[in-house]
Amino acid sequence: MYLLEWMVVLDHKRYKPGSIWDEQQKKNAEREKKHEKKLFAQGLGHLLTTKESDIHESRSEEVDDNGGIYRKTKSYLDVCTYNDDKRGLLTLAFGVLVYGLIPWWIGDIAQWWSIIDKGVAINGDALDVGYILVLLVSVGVLLPVTYVFARYLFGVWRLEAFTMRRLMVRFNRETRKVYLLRPGFLGGVKAYDWEEVDAILPKNMPNHEGIGGMLVLAVKTEENENPYRDFGVDGAFLGLPSRDYQHLLSFWEYIRRFMEDGADAVPAPKRLRSKWPNPLSSMWTVSRLSLPGGFDLGRSFLWLRLALTPVFVIWGLGHYASLLLSYEGRFPKAIRQASGESELRSWLELLAYNLLPLLYSAVGLWLYYAWRHGLDWRLPLRYWAG
Structure with a gap:
């Protein structure tokens, strides 16, 4: 469910004075101003214009793809967003x-x-x-x-159905751009310079086990209707939940080295993420209950996972249905060309990812129905054959 992305978009809008959202924006702005005054009083005002992480600075000796890569080529890296799997309910x-x-x-x-x-x-x-x-x-x-x-x-x-199946972030080291693939109501497709991007990674945070979370990318923009703020903030929430802070740093280091040092500076992903909807993988996904900090029910509480199997089966079917009710998106032609994508391959993938899941799901439902009612599963073939 793309709740976080939706909240970012809502914060950019202008609302009727006195409404709930308007009052919330005002409170947030007052809180930010108090924080700014506190920093200036402590002589730390420069931190307001300083990024949390310098993209030229290595923050980890290790690199980890975090299981969040869809595709890696010599020129670009396609990375999943954190909320892609949070759906179904x-x-x-x-x-x-x-x-x-x-x-x-x-x-x-x-x-x-x-x-x-x-x-x-x-x-x-x-x-x-x-x-x-x-x-x-x-x-x-x-x-x-x-x-x-x-x-x-x-x-x-629409935060999890009747929308794109996945939001994606493309890091193109040749154009030095970061591209965000999103539907219009979540901000739309955007391109930002690599140098503008800030990864929200506090430098002195201790590496306590269980304090991981997601990688947050942020960019200051001029697109903003919020009357209480002079600038807008856009960005993305990347990867799968990290088990601790070092894991989060190693994931960022994987992306940073790819952009700064080249595709050969990082290993191939251990396993690319699949874009094919699958009811079994949906049930596996929801049963893991991966949360920030690396809490993984599937890995840590196998007995509880088994006890909750009926719940995960039902939830998994909702997860799978939300994927079928959504569509596979792709970047605009200009971005595809800048990335060196094959137009033929792009069209074939678009058709396959959007059409084939509906076809094999319909076949699966018919086979189940025929089995339950003692029917000959070959009836449709005989009907079409005349």
């Missing part, structure tokens, strides 16, 4: 809601049509006051529920 909840609303609408429309067309109830009985009253109450509840879902909840659902 909204799809489960809203899927149940839609599953209830659709037959509810169909039933009410059918009953009202029977009344208007034939003057009787849908089952043929004569109309009475109680029957009409029940229908009016039903419509009185259905309309506001549908409105709230369409007006507010569907937009929240």
Whole structure:
């Protein structure tokens, strides 16, 4: 669920004075000003314009791809974002809601049509006051529920469905650019100079086990409607949860060396991340419950994982459904050309990643249905053969 990215976008907007979001922006701005005054009072005002990390400075002797690389070439590195795998629960909840609303609408429309067309109830009985009253109450509840879902909840659902399957960050060492691949409502596709990027990695943080988290990239921008701040902040949340701070530094070092020293300065990823939706991998993903600090339920609490298997199966299906309800995106043509991508390969991948998952999912559902109902799984083939 792309909640963090959504919060960044919301912080850039201008809201109606006195609204909840406007008041929150004002509080955040006041908090930032107090922090600035404190730094100036301590003689540390220069830190406000100093980056947390110098991209020319090596912060780790080790490098680690953190299992977050989609593709590595001589010119660019495609890295996953932290929230790509955090999905499924909204799809489960809203899927149940839609599953209830659709037959509810169909039933009410059918009953009202029977009344208007034939003057009787849908089952043929004569109309009475109680029957009409029940229908009016039903419509009185259905309309506001549908409105709230369409007006507010569907937009929240887009944080993990009906959107890009993954947000991606491309580091191109030849153009010296960092490209962000996102849908429009999360900031859209952006390109920033490598020198502008700041990795939020405090230099003197101790390496306590369990204090890891995600790699945060930040860039100051002029795009900003927030009336309480003179600049905007864009960025991305990269990689998988790190087990400790050293692990986080080694992940950043992998990216930094690639950009500063070349593709040969870092080893090939131990394993590239797959872009193919798969119900089994979805169940594996949610069962791990990877959280900042490297807390991994799958690795540390095997007995609990086994006990919660039914929960993970249901959640995994929601995760898989959210992937199927989304689409595989790609960078604009100008960025693809600057990266040396093959246009033919790009088109074939776009078609394959968006079409094949729907096809093999439909086949899988048919095979399961045929097995459950004792049908011949070859029936569709015989039908198409004539």
